[in-house]
Amino acid sequence: MKKFLSVTALLLMVYTHASAWGYDFIYDGFAYNLNDDGSVTLTSDNDFYESFSGPVVVPDEVPYEGQLRPVTAIDESAFYRNANITSLTIGKNVKTIGAHAFYICSSLQGTLNIPEGVTSIGNFAFGDCAQLTGVVIPKSVTSIGEYAFDDCTGLTAVYISDIAAWCRINFTFFWDNPLSYAHHLYLNGQELTDLVIPDEITSISPCAFYQCTSLQNVTIGNGVTTIGFRSFCECSNIRTLTLGRSVSEINEIAFYRCYALNTVYSYPVNPPTLNDSPFADVDFHSVTLHVPKGSKEKYDYEYPWYWCQSIVEDLDTQANGDINNDSMVDVEDVNAAINIILKNKSMSDYPGNGDMDGNGLIDVEDINAIINIILKVE
Secondary structure: OOOHHHHHHHEEEEEEEEHHHHHOOEOOOEEEOOOOOOOEEEEOOOOHHHHOEEEEOOOOOOEEEEEEEEEEEEEEOOOOOOOEEEEHHHHHHOOEEEEOOOOOOOOOEEEOOOOOOEEOOOOHHHHHHHHEEEEEEOOOEEEEEEOOOOOOOOOOEEEEOOOHHHHHOOOOOHHHHHHHHHHOOOOOOEEEEEOOOOOOOOOOOOOOOOOOOOOEEEOOOOOOOOOOOOOOOOOOOOOOEOHHHHHHHHOOOOOOOOOOOEEEOOOOOOOOOOOOOOOOOOOOOHHHEEEEEOOOHHHHHOHHHHHEEEEEEOOOOOOOOOOOOOOOOOHHHHHHHHHOOOOOOOOHHHHOOOOOOOOOOOOOOHHHHHHHHHHHOO
């Protein structure tokens, strides 16, 4: 009986100590808290983490109370100021990375792979990790907090797999975006020089492509209505910009210091509203502007378009069903519409206009209208 009591007392001492430090249990050297849904959060243990060195591997799951518990979060300040961590592997079940989780981990190096499934990266999460050279951002990420990658001065590449998902990430300021240091964006392993924003996107988030100097040609899809604050700010190598026909608002310094810009294709019949000099420091005396037929006079009276070297009225925005622009409306145009709906292609991949109802999208109604043209149905 005495032995049983002594073991019980020892266990109580261990869990009392764990509770005092703010965690529920320790497994394989790391501290965890149990969440209400049965999952666990890797949390801080200042006694141990300050001296921890080498690679950190956040597991997919850990055993606790007779069950395997998925590790779904890394707590705020979990490895704050640990100067000895050299690499990080994040488990497949992690959804959130807390504020300051790896802040000033000055020896963390190489390419940081954020796994698919992570949705949120907290404020300062990887700030001052100056030896990181690349970061993989999965399409599941919807929020990157303030200063999340601030002073990551060693970054040279950001890797993504989905442009639409990237455009939806909520950046508060440019220093949240790793591109502000990396300058080079890779889509499915290829450096992105020709950017096409898909038609499914209706707005481009602020600072989305801030200082992405690899970009040379940018096409804004026909579904986009709003281009956010600083979204292409200091993309100094953009030469050609195409504005889709639904663009109605371009916000503050969206294209600031896009020095190389020399050609703009603007498909909106009415010039978009420009808020607080979105094209500041762009020399429009060297820009040729292409606008829809019949709209030149509207652009002639709008700043900064009236500064353009020339305004050419040569864009056809009339929807006629000839999506592939081969001068006939036939089954090939129906196939093109189906490819757009199935997302095998985007509207920007085709030179013609099949948006018969003018809603900024190709949908089943447009296919019906094109079929009616083929069948000569009034």
